[in-house]
Amino acid sequence: MNSPEGFTLDRHGNVVDVDPLGVIFNDAMPLMAAHMVIAAYVVGGFLLASVYAVGMLRGRRDRYHRLGFLIPFSVAAIAIFVQMGVGDSLARWVYNNQPTKFAAIELVPETSSDVPETLLGHLNDDGTVSGGIEIPGFASWLSDPSTGTATVVQGLDEVPADERPTTRQVNTVHLAWDVMIGLGTLLCLLALWYWWAWVFRRDMPRSKLFLRVAACAGVLSVICMEAGWVVSEVGRQPWIVYGHMRVDEAATANTGIWITFLLVTALYTGLGITLILVLRGMSRRYRAGRVEDHDVPYGPDEEALAADDAEVPVG
Amino acid sequence: VSTAAAVVLFVGVTAYALFGGADFGAGFWDLVAGGTDRGERPREVIDHSIAPVWEANHVWLIFSFVVLWTCFPDAYASITLTLFVPLTIAAFGIVLRGSSFAFRKSVFRTRDRRNFGAAFAISSVIVPYAFGTVAGGIASGRVPSGGEAGDPWESWVNPTSILGGVLAVCVAAYLAAVYLVRDAHRLDSDEMVAYFRRRAIGAGVVAGVVALVGVFVLDADAEYLFDGLTSRALPLVIVSGLAGVGALVLLVRGARLGARITAAVAVVAVMGAWGVGQWDYLLPESLTVDQAAAPDGTITAVLVASGLAAVFILPAFVLLYRLDQRGLLPEEGA
Numbered sequence: 001m002n003s004p005e006g007f008t009l010d011r012h013g014n015v016v017d018v019d020p021l022g023v024i025f026n027d028a029m030p031l032m033a034a035h036m037v038i039a040a041y042v043v044g045g046f047l048l049a050s051v052y053a054v055g056m057l058r059g060r061r062d063r064y065h066r067l068g069f070l071i072p073f074s075v076a077a078i079a080i081f082v083q084m085g086v087g088d089s090l091a092r093w094v095y096n097n098q099p100t101k102f103a104a105i106e107l108v109p110e111t112s113s114d115v116p117e118t119l120l121g122h123l124n125d126d127g128t129v130s131g132g133i134e135i136p137g138f139a140s141w142l143s144d145p146s147t148g149t150a151t152v153v154q155g156l157d158e159v160p161a162d163e164r165p166t167t168r169q170v171n172t173v174h175l176a177w178d179v180m181i182g183l184g185t186l187l188c189l190l191a192l193w194y195w196w197a198w199v200f201r202r203d204m205p206r207s208k209l210f211l212r213v214a215a216c217a218g219v220l221s222v223i224c225m226e227a228g229w230v231v232s233e234v235g236r237q238p239w240i241v242y243g244h245m246r247v248d249e250a251a252t253a254n255t256g257i258w259i260t261f262l263l264v265t266a267l268y269t270g271l272g273i274t275l276i277l278v279l280r281g282m283s284r285r286y287r288a289g290r291v292e293d294h295d296v297p298y299g300p301d302e303e304a305l306a307a308d309d310a311e312v313p314v315g
Numbered sequence: 316v317s318t319a320a321a322v323v324l325f326v327g328v329t330a331y332a333l334f335g336g337a338d339f340g341a342g343f344w345d346l347v348a349g350g351t352d353r354g355e356r357p358r359e360v361i362d363h364s365i366a367p368v369w370e371a372n373h374v375w376l377i378f379s380f381v382v383l384w385t386c387f388p389d390a391y392a393s394i395t396l397t398l399f400v401p402l403t404i405a406a407f408g409i410v411l412r413g414s415s416f417a418f419r420k421s422v423f424r425t426r427d428r429r430n431f432g433a434a435f436a437i438s439s440v441i442v443p444y445a446f447g448t449v450a451g452g453i454a455s456g457r458v459p460s461g462g463e464a465g466d467p468w469e470s471w472v473n474p475t476s477i478l479g480g481v482l483a484v485c486v487a488a489y490l491a492a493v494y495l496v497r498d499a500h501r502l503d504s505d506e507m508v509a510y511f512r513r514r515a516i517g518a519g520v521v522a523g524v525v526a527l528v529g530v531f532v533l534d535a536d537a538e539y540l541f542d543g544l545t546s547r548a549l550p551l552v553i554v555s556g557l558a559g560v561g562a563l564v565l566l567v568r569g570a571r572l573g574a575r576i577t578a579a580v581a582v583v584a585v586m587g588a589w590g591v592g593q594w595d596y597l598l599p600e601s602l603t604v605d606q607a608a609a610p611d612g613t614i615t616a617v618l619v620a621s622g623l624a625a626v627f628i629l630p631a632f633v634l635l636y637r638l639d640q641r642g643l644l645p646e647e648g649a
Contacts, residue, residue, distance in 0.1 A: 007610075018609070020616035254396060254464055260403055267407060271414055278421050285423070 002232065003028035003097065004241050027097065031090040032232075038083045039228065043221045045076025046187065050218030053211045070204065073214065076221070077191035084188060088142075094235075095143045098242070099154035100164045101235035104173040106139045107132075110155040115139040120178055122171045127157065165237040176230035183224035190217060316615060317608035320386040321590075321597070323621050327382055329586040331375035333490070333579055336483070338372050340491025341365045342412065342439020343484065344514065345432065351425060358432075360507050364498040366420075370413050371635065374628075382621070386614050387607040390597045392462035398452050401445040401471045408442035411435075440484055447483030451476030454593060455537035460602035474536040478529045485525050486582055489518035493562065493578045512566055515574070519563045526559075526585070539599045543592030551591060555584035 006022025007015050052068035095102045103109075107118045109127040117139040121132020137149030144151040156164055165173065190213055197205040204210075240247045341361045348354030348361075384391040395402060411434050419431035448471040452458060455475035459465045470476075492515035499507035533541040544552055558581035565574040593599045597607045608614060 016610060018612035018616075020612055252396060254399060254467075256467075260399075263403075263407070267410065271410070274414070274418060278418050281423075282421055 001241050002032065002236055004244055009244075028093065031086065031093050034086050035083070035090050035228075038079050038086060039225050041079040042076050042083055042187070043218075043225050045072040045074075045079065046214075046221040047072075047218035049073035049076065050215050053215040053217075057208065057211050057215060069214075073194065073204075076187075076217075077194050080184070080187050080191045084184065087184070092143065095153070098236065100156065100159050101173075102143075103154055103156045103158075104165050104170040104235050105177045105231060106153060107170070107174045108139070108153050108155045110157050111152065112155065113140055113152045114149045115143075115151075115153040117142065118174075120175070123167050123174070125167050162238070165234065169234050169237050173231055173235045176227040176234070180224050180227040180231060183220050183227070187217060187221060187224065190214065316611055316618065317386070317604050319618055320382065320608065320614045321604045323618065324379060324382045324386065325586070325590045327375050327379035329583055331372070331379060332483075332486070332586050333582055334372040335375060336443065336487040336582070337490040337494050338365055339439045339443045339484075340487035340489065340518075341495065342436050343488045344491060344495065344511075346436030346440060351429065356504070356507060357510060360495055360499050360502060360504070360511070363502065364495055371632075373409065374632075376409075378624075382617060385617050386609050387597055387604075388609055389460065389462050390458075390602055390607040393458050393460060393465070393598060393602070394449070394453065396463065397458045397465035397467070397470045398449050400467055401448045401452075401476075405442050405445035405449075408438035408445065412438040412442065443483040443487045444480035447478075447480035448472075448476035449479075450483070450589070451479030451537075453598060454479070454533075454540045454589060456539060456599040456601065458598045458601070460598055460606075474532045478525070478532045482522065482525050482529060485518060485522035486585075489515060489522045490578060490582060492518050493566070493574055496566070497572075497575060512569070516563060516566050519559065519566070519578075523559055523563075537599070539596070540589070540592045543594065544588055547594070548588040548591040551584045551588035555581050555588060558584060 003026045004023075005026040006019040006024075008017040010016045049069050049072040052065045055065045056069060091102075091105075094105070106115065107121060107123055107129055108115055109123065109129065114137045116134040116136050118129060119133040119135070121129055121134075123129055140147075140149045140151040140153055143153055156170065190210075193205055193210060197203060197210075236242055238246045238248070240250045341364060345354075345358055345361050348357040383394070415431040415434035415438070419428055419435060422428055422431065451473070452465075452470045452475070455473065457465055457470040457473065457476075492511050495511040496508055496515055499511055530541075530544075533544065558577045562574050562577035562581060565577060595603050595605065597604050
């Protein structure tokens with residue numbers, strides 16, 4: 001939907017001919033799919049590892065927890081470097097193919113060269129940018145290093161106001177972009193720390209600070225991924241099918257959508273709370289040792305429990 | 316190619332009615348099994364029977380929806396816009412059902428178990444009823460063509476929809492009871508075999524009566540379908556009736572295997588009769604299969620994907636069901 005291809009429209013805008021392979025393997029597909037798949041490894045790895053990081057911080061330093069931390073964390077700590085490269089290429093793809101989205105990302109109201117990279121800050125309705133820290137010429141340089149700061153970046157004013165994101169949407173996209181880049185860089189530094197320790201000390205970092213940051217890395221990587229989705233999907237407003245169909249043209253004319261939305265929200269909030277209560281209940285029973293192993297779905301096996309009990313004073 | 320796509324769609328819907336129906340039906344018997352003590356034994360059999368394959372059957376629902384919106388987007392738009400109330404109810408029911416079933420296994424206090432069990436069982440009845448009303452709304456021509464919304468209430472609160480809903484619940488309960496007889500056999504519980512056999516016969520008789528009453532409802536409310544059922548779909552209607560009676564006879568005589576197959580044949584024939592009865596309309600008297608069809612490229616892609624699915628996924632499903640029937644599957648998570 002960011003790069004709609006592989007179909008023909010008739011005069012009335014109806015789809016008359018479809019080439020399914022062309023639709024799937026569109027211009028944006030390789031980079032977007034790679035970015036998402038690698039993000040899955042980053043998020044999955046950090047999220048799993050963070051659970052065991054918390055356990056280790058509470059003093060459970062047995063083999064079970066160590067492996068539980070090392071395997072997923074290593075996967076994520078490799079994937080995060082690949083992700084930086086893929087993300088950089090994808091940003092350049094957006095620069096070349098969706099210049100309006102790129103302008104929103106980089107907070108560029110008017111077309112120009114020597115565009116600064118603005119950290120934080122926000123766009124005003126009159127087209128000025130206020131606040132934030134500017135790195136002179138850096139956005140231009142990143143867009144195409146071969147031409148450096150002379151690279152021209154297209155501004156928001158190149159397209160009519162009703163074909164680009166609103167000021168509020170631009171600010172949302174820019175903030176989400178800063179969050180994604182900021183957290184991504186932080187996770188990258190964490191991975192560097194991890195590999196540095198392996199290379200020079202042949203072991204994972206021993207400090208509590210590392211484990212504390214690693215314990216947060218799971219949640220941070222989820223926030224990072226969600227921020228990336230906001231950049232991609234808010235950044236293409238007002239289009240649902242880029243350049244062909246607007247969101248308001250696609251939306252249902254049915255009334256009562258709010259009721260459905262509220263009900264769905266209530267249902268999943270309820271399910272989320274129930275899930276947490278049930279999981280806490282299972283955890284309490286497990287700690288109290290009141291259940292047999294086979295009573296706990298997906299519970300750790302006897303061997304791991306024995307190892308755990310041997311090394312950890314219960315309490 | 317649009318005919319092939321319509322056949323694929325109907326195969327998906329029929330498979331959902333057959334396998335998903337049995338799943339929901341098991342929930343129905345859970346609901347009416349009585350208090351905590353009286354219902355303990357039947358609930359054990361039910362739990363034992365559906366735990367290994369629970370939720371797997373929703374594959375057919377997803378498959379049907381995907382084929383519908385890719386191959387017949389206009390019909391999909393009209394159906395979802397018009398019938399969003401029962402469809403939302405069904406979606407809520409499916410979510411509640413699955414999560415309650417999972418939660419029930421992880422809690423130990425009787426009060427919690429009872430609450431989750433009730434949510435599971437009640438949604439097991441609501442979901443097939445909601446889908447039945449959807450079928451009724453479509454069959455009686457209450458969904459307009461052209462991607463427009465029909466009446467949000469009258470489209471599923473009408474004689475044919477109520478018939479569809481009640482019939483869906485009865486058929487689900489009937490199928491489930493027939494399957495549970497077999498499962499009780501496997502658990503060597505003569506008491507439970509008799510228990511579910513009585514209920515299978517009862518549900519079969521009720522489903523038959525509802526179907527007979529339904530003939531008059533359709534005559535008055537869904538003329539096009541009625542005409543189809545009494546002409547080109549008549550052989551299927553007869554097959555269904557014979558299979559239904561045959562299954563009852565086999566149940567009464569205590570046959571072990573035949574009842575399951577004949578019961579399934581009866582349900583498949585009913586579903587087939589619906590499809591043939593309203594042919595060649597997707598939405599009776601407003602949108603034909605041909606008019607609703609997507610461009611050839613899309614349909615070809617879906618047919619190829621369905622073919623691949625048949626090659627790769629069906630063997631896995633057959634294995635799953637076979638292992639389940641032979642009791643070789645472990646309980647979830649054990």
